[in-house]
Amino acid sequence: MDNKAENALENSRQLEYIEKTKELIANKKKALGRELTFHVTTFGCQMNARDSEKLSGILKAIGFIEIPDEDKADFVIFNTCTVRDNANQRVYGRLGTLKAQKKKNKEMKIALCGCMMQEETVIEKIKSSYSYVNLIFGTHNIFKFAELIYTMYESDRMVIDIWKDTDKIVEDLPVDRKYPFKSGVNIMFGCNNFCTYCIVPYVRGRERSREPKEIINEIEKLSKDGVKEVMLLGQNVNSYGKGLDNGISFPELLKEIEKIEGIERIRFMTSHPKDLSDELIDVMKNSKKICRHLHLPLQSGSTRILKAMNRHYTKDSYLALAEKIRREIPDIAITTDIIVGFPGETKEDIDETIDVINKVKYDGAFTFVYSKRTGTPAASMENQVTEEFVKEHFDRVLNTVQERAKDRAVLKTNSIEDVLIEEINDHDATMVTGRLSNNLCVHVKGTEELIGKIVTVKLTECNGFYYMGEIVD
Ligand code: 5AD
């Protein structure tokens, strides 16, 4: 059987499990005389956010009801991240708190999944210190969720199912989208880049691209279902298509997606600078649908550190690329990721990073403190930097990033922009919040009916990282 047929078979197997588990849950509810509830907590990136929509989709399909309070739920699941250690620590903390709750609610089941679970040391720790966890699975077999829930209810021991890797892509299962009008779409999984600080290739496996036809079908379906904006997800979207028999490149995929009626905005992340082609710049430049935003992780501005990070570009080649992008697409927002405190980093290296920030003038950036991840090459480098070093330099980087982002944002004050309204404003219920093509937020007067609509807005005031605006027609 070829891979495609195997995936289809697995898909129908899981649909059968959904039915079987639904019956099991219905019987449980009858016996208890009440509904069963769930809560999903997501840590980490957009990929995990998308995976959590799949978890919710299955839980709803088998008869659970979502509630906002984790402590009160009958099924609690943490979709974990292990890119930096602080996310791991938060999971352990939350697990500790849940222990007492589990004693109060005999029905409570606790499940863990995601990147952290792909690490053997984590599994050992959970087995020894958190033995009240009921179900553990990893990143490669999330499609088995219904089956795993079934197994968990049939078993009175901790169910653990972790795969080292997979070539299976099973995507046609229920998904519970957080927003009706926008959706993430996985176009590839895993990563082959092995940046020396990063654990992702070890926990997400080798790079695998989805067939273009399947991506297009999924987006066509989403569009029919009211989705206007898609975010194409992959660790390195610029190498999309490699390894497929009749593969197309990422820019070609974008052109195909652009043809889909009803889709008005296309975003993607993440782009590795080493693989960003002129063809991509060209397709973005000539597109009405691809958003004016490019996330282009820098990590460090020092060529010496970039080499030690195994990033395959230099300060100068990155600057040349950013300049070309700004030249070709002047209204584009460029955002980035920066790590402070990589082994061996000196004040001079940080100065180089700051120099790049000032030259590229990022529209936004995530600045991370380097976190030592066991098993990565950087973890065993001898010249780890001190906390004092990080304390001294992190704020310098952060402040520069914020200053440049403000400079950029203010340029758009008084301009008129298309805005996709996403939600009621957190602080003021008479206002709604939407996003510009460049990904910045704007708050305007308005009500729920506007959610999911693209409106024309005048940006009347810039408050650094967001705008206040007025709808114009
Ligand atoms: N420490 C700190 N930041 C990291 N990232 C990846 N690995 C680490 C690490 N060990 C950051 C990178 C990447 C982003 C998703 O997370 O900047 O682009």
Ligand code: SF4
């Ligand atoms: Fe990690 Fe580098 Fe792959 Fe990004 S490209 S996921 S930083 S290894």
